Amino acid sequence: MTDIDQSPRAANLAPSAPAHAGELSPYEIAQHYFQVAADRLELADDVRAVVGSAYREVQVQIPVRRADGRIHVYSGYRVQHNGARGPYKGGIRYHHEVDLDEVRSLAALMTWKTAIVDIPFGGAKGGVNVPAGECTQDELQQITRSFIDKISKVLGPTRDIPAPDVNTNAQTMAWMMDEYGKLNGYTPAIVTGKPISLGGSLGREAATGRGVIMCFSEALESLKLTPEDTRVVVQGFGNVGSWAARIVQDMGARIVGVSDAFGAVQSEAGIDAHALHAHLAEGGKLVEFPGVDTITPDELLGLECELLIPAALGGLIHAGNADTIQARVLIEGANGPTTPAADAILHDKGVFVVPDVLANAGGVVVSYFEWVQNLQHFRWSEADVNERLGTIMSRAYQEVAARASSDAVPLRTAAFEVGIERVVAAARTRGYI
Numbered sequence: 001m002t003d004i005d006q007s008p009r010a011a012n013l014a015p016s017a018p019a020h021a022g023e024l025s026p027y028e029i030a031q032h033y034f035q036v037a038a039d040r041l042e043l044a045d046d047v048r049a050v051v052g053s054a055y056r057e058v059q060v061q062i063p064v065r066r067a068d069g070r071i072h073v074y075s076g077y078r079v080q081h082n083g084a085r086g087p088y089k090g091g092i093r094y095h096h097e098v099d100l101d102e103v104r105s106l107a108a109l110m111t112w113k114t115a116i117v118d119i120p121f122g123g124a125k126g127g128v129n130v131p132a133g134e135c136t137q138d139e140l141q142q143i144t145r146s147f148i149d150k151i152s153k154v155l156g157p158t159r160d161i162p163a164p165d166v167n168t169n170a171q172t173m174a175w176m177m178d179e180y181g182k183l184n185g186y187t188p189a190i191v192t193g194k195p196i197s198l199g200g201s202l203g204r205e206a207a208t209g210r211g212v213i214m215c216f217s218e219a220l221e222s223l224k225l226t227p228e229d230t231r232v233v234v235q236g237f238g239n240v241g242s243w244a245a246r247i248v249q250d251m252g253a254r255i256v257g258v259s260d261a262f263g264a265v266q267s268e269a270g271i272d273a274h275a276l277h278a279h280l281a282e283g284g285k286l287v288e289f290p291g292v293d294t295i296t297p298d299e300l301l302g303l304e305c306e307l308l309i310p311a312a313l314g315g316l317i318h319a320g321n322a323d324t325i326q327a328r329v330l331i332e333g334a335n336g337p338t339t340p341a342a343d344a345i346l347h348d349k350g351v352f353v354v355p356d357v358l359a360n361a362g363g364v365v366v367s368y369f370e371w372v373q374n375l376q377h378f379r380w381s382e383a384d385v386n387e388r389l390g391t392i393m394s395r396a397y398q399e400v401a402a403r404a405s406s407d408a409v410p411l412r413t414a415a416f417e418v419g420i421e422r423v424v425a426a427a428r429t430r431g432y433i
């Protein structure tokens, strides 16, 4: 057995950040939510210019000779958005449609996210525009090593610490750590999301999905819901979606709809999330899972349910489909799944939205624990990791909910307010602004 995720799950070939006609780009979306909160905080223009833009943007060329004999040239990006509160932190995504606009938007979200959950990191993100699903493991390894060589000067355990994101995994992190180590010596704290055998943290793989469901648990009382009364729809059944589904099902909820990049299915009687995960891990297709009916991706969003978890890519909930949503609560496992136009529609419909910057922070929280364990050279138990994750997620949720209630604003605006305030306070105390 290996602890490296080498499941045959097909790589994500859907657009990285689908745009709905006439709506904003990923960066414009991130900026929109930032500006709404900055307006409420009456942030001065010069302060906004400092904390609202990226500190450093690196773009490098990655030429690789692929199995077809030709040299393919990819672009690799690392955007360090803000480091006032600690080293830059954020994942690296492999997807053929990755571009600077998208990486920049995701880097900004990381700045607010790490501040909202109050861990000592800044925000960053990276990506390579490689068609990951078409590459062999050898090609991915070459691309990964070449990318790390070229950006290693701006990385470091006290500078910038990458992690996995869409189409990258523990194996990718192992190559990154190894390549960085060739130049700098053994440095496990250079990346998080590593295999357990190379200093990864117990509990990291499930952490984002677990954090999503911890937010659901926090919201239950105000929503007057119980897990047993909750029907759940999950858009995107990858790392985040499948863990969220398995954990919420174990609490007593029923999964009634699931989608991935290749299709969508429903079952009133319930879809066993554990069995579905095993079916996909063995190479099965979602639409061939026994006992389900095939539906369209838009029909999935319109299913009757109490909880909807978008856990795929950005921009999939937009002005063209938000009105069909029946859920009472939407918890954003994905980054940027809801466009501002869709957010306004959901607000008018009374759907309770827990935003990405809070809801999917579980991953970076356990990445923080992994970094701490690496620096201490001491492994914590999984129970310890999950308990500490629960403490941080619960505190962050309650702080954001209290702000939303005192300011009479949605959770998203409240979360951005809390995050921006903390970043501005750190930047001011350092003397940047």
Ligand code: NAD
Binding pocket: 012, 013, 014, 015, 164, 165, 166, 167, 208, 235, 236, 237, 238, 239, 240, 241, 259, 260, 261, 262, 297, 311, 312, 313, 314, 316, 333, 334, 335, 360, 361, 363, 364
């Ligand atoms: P993943 O690659 O493991 O899973 C993505 C899933 O979405 C796959 O099942 C894929 O088939 C599906 N998908 C792609 N396009 C789709 C579409 N158009 N409709 C429905 N399904 C579609 O990725 P992941 O790590 O689970 O990340 C999912 C999202 O969560 C991303 O937005 C990522 O940035 C965000 N996120 C991930 C983590 C983490 O720890 N993995 C942490 C924070 C945020």
